[in-house]
Amino acid sequence: MDNGSGAGNGAGNSIKRTTIYDIAEIAGTSPSAVSAVLNGTWKKRRISEKLAERITRIAEEQGYALNLQASVLRRERSNIVGMIMPKYDNRYFGAIAEQFEARSRQRGLFPVITCTQREPELEVEAARALVSYQVDLLIATGATDPDRISELCAAAGIRTINLDLPGSRSPSVVSDNFGGARDLTRIILSRIRAEFGVREPLYFIGGRASDHNTAERLRGFREAHAELGLEVPADQIIIRGYAAEKAEEALETMDLPERFGIFVNSTITLEGVVRWMQRNKRGGRSGLRFGCFDWDSFAARLPENVGMAEQDVPHMLEAVFEMIDMQPSANILRKIPCILRVPDEWSRTGEAFREVNLAG
Amino acid sequence: MDNGSGAGNGAGNSIKRTTIYDIAEIAGTSPSAVSAVLNGTWKKRRISEKLAERITRIAEEQGYALNLQASVLRRERSNIVGMIMPKYDNRYFGAIAEQFEARSRQRGLFPVITCTQREPELEVEAARALVSYQVDLLIATGATDPDRISELCAAAGIRTINLDLPGSRSPSVVSDNFGGARDLTRIILSRIRAEFGVREPLYFIGGRASDHNTAERLRGFREAHAELGLEVPADQIIIRGYAAEKAEEALETMDLPERFGIFVNSTITLEGVVRWMQRNKRGGRSGLRFGCFDWDSFAARLPENVGMAEQDVPHMLEAVFEMIDMQPSANILRKIPCILRVPDEWSRTGEAFREVNLAG
């Protein structure tokens, strides 16, 4: 359990770690044999069960830990899979990170995730770092410039897959943003009609104009309006970034009706909307109803919330790992349907929010 | 920008990457010189500016990327810092992950975080994997058995620091759970008195009996009660894990008063409490008020919420990185005060929640 060298050296990490040479010496065999036993290829090499057992035991006694840097350097594959992602601080990205790790480990891959704060420079730097780490594959999640990452990796012979935001130089997995937004918009429109008796276009708030997801969601938003013969005035579409502050400012300076509905384009933006409500006491079953793209269990309980479009992270990651196996062509784009959730009051179940199944 | 070998090989990652040998050959110099130029030690070696420039240019042209596995293998320090953490799926751990990454990078360290799902087995396995990765240092965040990780790392000469949950074999940084819980309890007690006119002990729900944080928070909870001469009946203390389901079940099966207060021991547990409220329509300014340890911006808007104790992640990480520099003794335990937040209605500011400064 202890290599006897003592661990309390204040000066630094200068303990000499046990290597396969040390073990070979103790076991009276060769480093090759130790390596084979310890990495599981010993049956192929027809090493005796007895020797294998002895080596394994000694390795444990000595607290041997494989030096992965050396191992990876020698092998042609690293079995490291990298992921870059913008943030960890909401349920959506948090869930992606967790499931990516779990699925990777399940396949014997070592996941390394790095978070790039939505900064294009950091994205590229992080991708470069992962290339230096010899990742076998890189998942670019929500990257502002996925094609740049694809190119950078392609030059090093590393495959990439885009997640959440699509690119043209690697296969991509995204939510069905159009469908999710259209269904969510339908719900908000029908609720303000039922509760307020108003039949007016909604406000759309949050997102980036350059962003594929925002464009698609806006398209779904417009579609649902068009179904009712409604046209959305340009000044009701407020796309100035996802940041909460922007949303709050925008609402603050606008001239808003007594009773209206908002399509909120992310829980991040929703924080700003909620702050504004609180400040202006517009909340609490007053004249505002909103729906939000993305799911958050607490936001779901807010009384003005009439629906949330949850992105289906498990299926998205399933699709990603399928792509890892199938190696589809670069221009493939898989869209995963969203899960629409509406508050309990209109359903018979005991759940506070339930899933609804709208026509595709 | 391209090494000319083409990146579209469907078969795998079999492109031969550019190495310092390739560059040396093109530049008509030695690999040593290339290495020195590329890793910045060339001034020390008095390599001519001219050669340095040429090498740098060629490296760029060839799309050279350092092989970190080889580099780390050769050096004595890896500059990799590892962190294990239970989950990514709440604001607290998400914030820790982000700030750990940012601060690491700022120091030229490469952060690798891995999430262990609160499973003791996975914790140990993850720690082992990070040891194999030659991390220079490991932060064990919210580990169920931090001392086991400390030992495992110590045997490999790797320093560890405990975060969130303390251990005895490495220095630890934790929140002032006692103080935060006491202050939060005071607030809940005073609110149910002000709003309901009741002067009864609160319910404490969530956490693990074996968990240092739960014990400390319970101590603070009791202290605030004692200040008012109140004693908490044993059956009002429900400690059966953090999981939302457990809380929901427990509340469901209990005989509860008309008007009462709850101390909720984490936002994870709070989800269960909120589900129960919703099911039983106890919410909405009815007979329940709660306070919650940990902060969540949406949960903060729930009308029954009378306060949240936010753990001060920036200061916690500042303390961690101080420890990295100072190398304090293993038994040191730094407690970082929490930030108490109460709803706006009792404050004059425009913020929905504000910080309060209670006597320590």
Add this chain to the structure above:
DNA sequence: CTGAAAGCGCTTACAG
């Protein structure tokens, strides 16, 4: 101002 050489700890044909 610069290069030859050793070696970090593994893996893997190759040769018994």
Add this chain to the structure above:
DNA sequence: CTGAAAGCGCTTACAG
């Protein structure tokens, strides 16, 4: 059934 040897791509004293 097993071992000697080469080599992965770097870094770094050492010797000019």
